[in-house]
Amino acid sequence: MSKIVIIGGGPAGMFAAYELSKNGQEVTLIESGLDVEDRRKAIAKEDSAGPHYISGMGGSGTFSDGKMNLHPQIGGDLTEFAPRSEAESLILYVDRIFTAHGAPKEAEISPDARKLEIRAMREGLKYIPIRQKHVGSDLLPDVVSSIRKEMESFGLKVLIGTSATDITVEKGRVSGVKIRDKKGKESTLPADYVIAAPGRAGSQWLLDLAKEKGIGFRYGPLDIGVRVEVPNEVMEEVTKISWDPKFHVRTKRYDDFVRTFCTNPSGFVITENYGKFVSVNGHSMKNKYSNNTNFAFLVRISLTHPVENTTQYGRSICMLATTIGGGKAILQRLGDLKAGHRSTWERIEKSYVEPTNKDVTPGDIAMALPARIVGDLVEGLDMLAKVVPGVNDQSTLLYAPEAKFKSIRLEITKKLEAAQVKNLFTAGDGAGVSGGIIPAAATGLIAAKEILRREKDA
Ligand SMILES: Cc1cc2nc3c(=O)[nH]c(=O)nc-3n(C[C@H](O)[C@H](O)[C@H](O)COP(=O)(O)OP(=O)(O)OC[C@H]3O[C@@H](n4cnc5c(N)ncnc54)[C@H](O)[C@@H]3O)c2cc1C
Numbered sequence: 001m002s003k004i005v006i007i008g009g010g011p012a013g014m015f016a017a018y019e020l021s022k023n024g025q026e027v028t029l030i031e032s033g034l035d036v037e038d039r040r041k042a043i044a045k046e047d048s049a050g051p052h053y054i055s056g057m058g059g060s061g062t063f064s065d066g067k068m069n070l071h072p073q074i075g076g077d078l079t080e081f082a083p084r085s086e087a088e089s090l091i092l093y094v095d096r097i098f099t100a101h102g103a104p105k106e107a108e109i110s111p112d113a114r115k116l117e118i119r120a121m122r123e124g125l126k127y128i129p130i131r132q133k134h135v136g137s138d139l140l141p142d143v144v145s146s147i148r149k150e151m152e153s154f155g156l157k158v159l160i161g162t163s164a165t166d167i168t169v170e171k172g173r174v175s176g177v178k179i180r181d182k183k184g185k186e187s188t189l190p191a192d193y194v195i196a197a198p199g200r201a202g203s204q205w206l207l208d209l210a211k212e213k214g215i216g217f218r219y220g221p222l223d224i225g226v227r228v229e230v231p232n233e234v235m236e237e238v239t240k241i242s243w244d245p246k247f248h249v250r251t252k253r254y255d256d257f258v259r260t261f262c263t264n265p266s267g268f269v270i271t272e273n274y275g276k277f278v279s280v281n282g283h284s285m286k287n288k289y290s291n292n293t294n295f296a297f298l299v300r301i302s303l304t305h306p307v308e309n310t311t312q313y314g315r316s317i318c319m320l321a322t323t324i325g326g327g328k329a330i331l332q333r334l335g336d337l338k339a340g341h342r343s344t345w346e347r348i349e350k351s352y353v354e355p356t357n358k359d360v361t362p363g364d365i366a367m368a369l370p371a372r373i374v375g376d377l378v379e380g381l382d383m384l385a386k387v388v389p390g391v392n393d394q395s396t397l398l399y400a401p402e403a404k405f406k407s408i409r410l411e412i413t414k415k416l417e418a419a420q421v422k423n424l425f426t427a428g429d430g431a432g433v434s435g436g437i438i439p440a441a442a443t444g445l446i447a448a449k450e451i452l453r454r455e456k457d458a
Pocket residue numbers: 007008009010011012013030031032033053054055056057058059060061062063064065066067068069075162163164165197198199200201202205262281282283427428429430434435436437438440441
């Protein structure tokens with residue numbers, strides 16, 4: 001029987017492993033981080049969100065808000081890889097597995113969504129109605145554990161605390177994965193197929209590997225900006241219609257694309273530590289509430305000539321922001337940003353919004369992000385306020401930087417196989433083909449289904 005190695009225990013790797021092991025394949029899943037329960041303990045001990053938030057069994061979303069967007073073109077575009085009806089079926093399939101393991105069943109589009117869409121259109125914004133469900137950070141780890149148990153009952157082998165260090169290729173075909181276990185012991189797992197799904201944490205590793213193996217790649221766009229925090233009341237009207245409302249704005253000055261992303265009603269802003277820099281994020285929980293709603297407000301940047309590397313550009317912006325924040329994320333009132341002065345704790349206290357993340361430095365976002373991005377954010381919030389009044393109030397809090405690196409896209413086929421290396425598949429955020437739990441899982445399934453098809457034909 002063919003040997004299949006999957007790199008990364010996030011949704012992309014997990015769902016690929018689920019499908020393959022359920023169909024009787026010999027699969028080894030390797031995950032460099034901790035197991036779910038150990039992650040839970042490690043996170044509880046961390047002052048601010050450390051590496052265990054983004055790494056470990058279940059992947060970066062496990063201790064996140066667990067908002068699931070059931071739309072083939074949100075969080076990536078699955079229609080690039082499958083006809084729309086097939087892409088929709090994949091999403092339903094992923095949803096069914098999550099639901100069978102404890103995620104809530106209900107996911108409907110509110111009848112008021114169409115009205116909001118029209119209102120937004122009249123104000124020059126785009127609102128995208130989507131079916132959504134909210135699992136919540138405190139429930140998702142149990143869902144992940146339950147899926148994992150089922151996969152192991154299918155015969156899946158899971159290597160926790162084990163990192164893939166290299167992928168071996170012989171005569172243009174994948175032949176194995178070099179690994180290092182938690183004790184530092186190195187070995188090679190022979191493999192007839194590999195699915196590399198290392199997530200954002202492993203995207204640089206994947207890029208280095210692609211360069212070394214002569215696999216073509218291109219840089220994806222960077223989404224960079226701030227996390228906005230307002231009182232729940234400001235967002236209530238739209239979050240009642242959809243938990244995570246998706247607004248797209250095109251700014252007049254630069255004709256740039258700005259969007260809302262990952263909204264967390266009654267949620268909390270967190271800091272993620274990427275070693276050389278910090279970036280903010282947000283989550284909300286099923287059983288713990290704040291008085292605030294937060295959402296990411298992000299400007300899309302693509303680079304062409306002479307620099308195409310959006311990852312490097314995004315990282316350097318985040319590093320600058322981290323420098324000016326003294327190693328922490330920056331917090332600023334929108335009123336202070338507009339008035340051209342930094343925020344201080346004294347000024348923040350004048351705000352009607354109490355920050356949910358105080359492990360930050362009150363400062364000046366204009367010193368941290370490029371002027372074009374700051375201009376887009378301020379203009380974009382003013383435009384958004386036409387549909388969400390109050391969102392551009394001077395009390396509104398902004399945390400920076402927030403960056404979503406959809407960094408590289410390997411040269412891949414529609415089945416997610418690397419064009420230059422046979423039987424090497426990629427899936428999920430690290431490969432630049434998704435940006436969310438559901439789409440990442442769906443890309444894992446696309447790769448898995450192709451392997452199953454080949455094995456059946458063999
Ligand atoms: C704080 C936060 C909140 C989020 N909230 C949401 C949300 O509400 N809804 C939503 O849809 N999405 C959310 N996301 C995004 C979502 O989690 C990701 O889109 C999704 O998890 C990507 O899945 P993935 O499998 O591609 O990668 P990941 O989930 O990142 O998993 C990759 C895994 O691979 C492991 N790995 C990396 N390199 C190696 C290696 N060399 N060897 C072995 N293992 C390796 C990593 O440790 C990691 O566990 C959030 C993300 C974060 C960080």
